[in-house]
Amino acid sequence: MSDTLPDPLTHAEWTAALRDGRLLGQRCGACGNETAAPKAACNECGSREIETVELPTEGTVYTETTIAVAPAAFEGGYRVAVIDLGTEGNARVTARLESDADIGDAVAFSDVLEVDEPVPVFG
């Protein structure tokens, strides 16, 4: 599918891919930095020389927290994590965490949660 990646990557295309079970991101041609969500310019060096890339759907928990006041549709704690996708460009995605995984544990993209916007779920 890498020959059909949208370029430039819009929020709508990122969202559609997410609902398809794919994580798209961008890699900076100037410094190699990667992001897991569409940006108009590199957030490290400001370059607009960015290309769309398909990111791995497995990674490790970089950091996590539990939000005590969950979104309306949920009861109790709502766990959110930043997942390090282990790419050379250090792409990280913010996701809902459904398992009891802790920092450093391996997790995989398992679902998409529809709140106001689709959110990746890892566990």
Ligand SMILES: [Zn+2]
């Ligand atoms: Zn850059």
